[in-house]
Amino acid sequence: MANSRSGQDEPAAPEAAPPVHDLGGGVRSVEVPIPDNPLGHTLVYVVDTDRGPVLVDTGWDDPGSWDVLTAGLAACGTAVGEVYGVVVTHHHPDHHGLSGRVREASGAWIALHAADAAIVRRTRETRPERWFTYMTAKLEAAGAPEEHVAPLRGGPRRRTSLPGLSPALPDREIVPGELLDLPGRRLRGVWTPGHTPGHVCLHLEEEHPARLAGRGRLFSGDHLLPGITPHVGLYEDPDDATVTDPLGDYLDSLERIGRLAPAEILPAHQHAFTDAPGRVRDLLAHHEERLTALHALLREPLTVWQVAVRMEWNRPWEQIPYGSRNIAVSEAEAHLRRLVKLGVVEPVAGSEPVAYVAVR
Incomplete structure (x- = not known):
């Protein structure tokens, strides 16, 4: 831009320094942005090893990221x-998205839990149209109104809008309880299903650099966050009719991390924090309150959609965007499945779409 007073070109503004934080003990974090997402960024951790840096997650597959x-x-x-290796906490695109590009640039290996690796393979092999057909059927079965289901029957433009349709295949498996290949470091995989079936936390079994009390540090992915309750929905698979209990899995996984009692949690979003057992207690209480409130709602039969509309979210239902409503429906059904498994709710025989009602 020309300077109106001097007639000379202004010097280019310096680029902002990347948001990097030194967490001590050979661990740093980089805030990698997530485009058009209220979370803002994914914290990608850079862990020094004797063979070069290893990344914990990589961020969204976007040129700016x-x-x-x-x-x-x-x-x-x-x-x-x-980069020597990439350890992915779970398959979601804000964590696994750039893994393939990192591997192309460095020859690094990519490690993922087997359950999420299976999702990656299925995603790569399933045509987008199959996913939209499946989601249409799921929403119809949930009792969603036609005006909500109709966009899923759209043309090719709509069908190419989903992210993460060709995620990178991993080279290695994160085996729960085993140390990962980080020469000179001790990083152990801890299986924490719930947010995804193959979500893992990663326990850095080393003294905290500031000597905080507790058992090392924990890269928690999306399992344990300081101010957000992670989404727990259904494990979607068009070709598998197994009735899962992801909320039950998540609650069990939370208790496992509470017992581990790390000195510090390094999450994938927001900021590092301490007192993992306290945060676990808060999340367990939150879900107990939600289940209790949902059970009270079901004094009358409700479909999954009706349950989702009536549940408490971080904003009124009318303000929840289209895609987030689909996520909310999945989360509502996960809570219903938990109540069914506990024996306090059951489906109403012959109802279509299926309605659920409290039985005790």
């Missing part, structure tokens, strides 16, 4: 070409 990740690695004194 890639630029921030590479600039962040440079600010850490390394480069993407030097």
